[in-house]
Amino acid sequence: MRQLHYLSATELAALLRTRQVSAVEVMRAHLERIERVNPRINAIVTLVAERALEEAARADAHGPKGPLHGLPVAHKDLFDTAGIRTTYGSPVYAHHVPDRDDLIVRRLxxxxxxTVGKTNTPExxxxxxTVNDVFGATRNPYDLGRSAGGSSGGAAAALAAGLVPLADGSDMGGSLRNPASFCNVAGLRPTPGRVPDLSGKAAWYTLSVPGPMARTVGDLELMLGVVAGFDAGSPYSIAAPYTPDPEEGVRGLRVAWSPDLGGLPVDPRTAEVTAQAPRVLLELGADVEAVDLDLSDAEDAFRVYRAWYYALAHPDxxxxxxxxxxxxxxxxxxTGADLARAEVLRTGLYRRMAAFWDDYDVLLAPVSQVPPFPVEEPYVAEVAGVAMPDYLAWMRSAYWVSVLHAPAASVPAGFTAEGLPVGVQIIGRPFADARVLRVARAFEAVTAHHARHPSL
Structure with a gap:
């Protein structure tokens, strides 16, 4: 019997559309997988199995109604789901049940x-x-003693373990990219506005974006085509629908390679794996050039904007x-002076990067500065012998990119000697999501790291 739980979403969608399998059959396969595996990794924290089976039966009875017909999906526990517990990882909301779906949930x-259920997230x-006081920690399927990353760690672990073929997430400082890197799956931080965020408190805030996660780049594109698109509730929502790049491959594309994004410390194990990525693209015909970047202005800008947002969102x-x-x-x-300084820094960085994008099509870099770390540790305190001043600093390679208003994908790049997954980050100019995914798709096709599943 086919292992339906490890087929790609694209493959499953084709089988469902042609009725070679039923939605009920697909759902049962995933629910059985969840029952066997989820207790060991704690990825899905609220399960609605009975409701999911009922919806699958109705889907079979009524026939295909969209490109994701019959596909199981799990939603990050930050997204509201009507009639399904949504805790935001906080004990205050441990029993909270919203009465409406967030936009990304509605579109899916x-x-x-x-909907199968909700995936774990830090508070x-x-x-x-990914650890909180409501559900505890999510463990990495490739090594149960390691972190799955975050904050979409439950989503990444669920995908890696074959619990669902698609999952949503969000990314302010790397939350779609870091867990994808840690769990050998694919995640996309879209250009802000590509997937609208209908914030009720900070409608103009562009550092945090919702987006797709999947096991393959093709599945990312399948999902992005559904969740992207204009919504008047967001003042910077992108009007044009998402369409994939009609070109294939990377021959002739100009690729910039930065092994450390301008001097950041990188764990030697991560550096060894990611160093293979530029060679892959070079062999595929891309023009690859090592570059010396200075993104350090993103540090102050990110921290000021992030802090301001948290004070706004969490007054108590x-x-x-x-x-x-x-x-x-x-x-x-x-202060007002802090915000003014952050705006000047971010504007200057955006202008400098606009000139950079005149010379390069994509930027290649590590996603995270370390491979998955022990799950008992609250955060990475040291990278390559350099002490980290706080729990944020080890993720600079991801959150500096967040400041650029750019799309960035995390794609599996290989494994350390201990078998820990490592991802590579493919970054594009603002609004060039399709080109980023084109490069990611070509990289995935020849490396096939995504095909290595955990030995659960």
Whole structure:
């Protein structure tokens, strides 16, 4: 019998559309996989099995209604889901059940996807290690003693373990990219506005974006085609629908390679794996050039904007865990002069990168500066012998990119000697999501690291 739980979403969609398998058959295969594997990794924290099977039966009865017809999907526990517990990783909301779906959930369901449940996240998505006081830690399927990353760690672990073929997530400082790198799956931080974020408090805030996660780049594109698109509720929503790049391959593309994004410390194990990526693209016909970047202005800009946002979103410090509270406290200290400085820094960086994109089509770099770390550690305290000043600093390779208003994909790049996954980051000019995914697709096709599943 076919292992339906490890078929790609694209393959499953074709089988469902032609009725070679039923939605109920697909759903049962995934629910059985969840029952066997999820207790060991703690990726899906709220399961709605009975409801999912009922919806699958209705999907079979009524026939295909969209490109994701009958596909199981799990939603990050930051996204509201009507009638399904949504905790945001906070004990305050441990029993919270929303009465409406967030936009990304509505779009997935309108395309025929069937909700299986919610994936784990740190409190309010704070940090790149998925652990909270409601559900505990999510473990990496490739090594149960390691972190799955975050904050979309539950989503990445669920995909890697074959619990669902598609999952959504969000990314402020790397939360779609870091867990994808840690779990050998693919994640895309889209250009802000590609997938609208209908914030009720910070409608103009562009550092945080929702987006897709999957096991293959083709599945990312399948999902992105559904969740992308204009919505008047977002003031910077992109009007044009997402369409894949009609070109294939990377021959002739100008690729910039930065092994450390301008001097960041990188664990030697990560450096060894990611160093193979530019060679792959060079062999595929791309023009690859090592570059010396200076993205350091992104540090202050990111931290100021992030702190300001946390103070806005979380005014009651008494109900917050330590990481979220620290961010909100930092935000209370932000002044008008701080915001002005951050805006000047970000604008200058955007202008310099606009000139950079005149010379290069994509930028290749590590996603994370370290491979998956022990799950008991709250964060990475040291990278390549360099002490990290706080729990954020080890993720600079991801959050500096967030400041660029650019699309960035994390694609499996290989494994360390201990068998830990490592991803490579493919970054493009703003709005060039399709080109980023074109390069990612070509890289994936020849490396096929995504085909190596954990030995659960």
């Amino acid at each position: 369901r309108a395309a025929g996807a069937i 309010y998505g704070t940090g790149s290690h 410090l008494d109900v917050l865990g330590p990481n979220t509270r620290w961010n909100a406290e930092q935000g209370r200290r932000v």
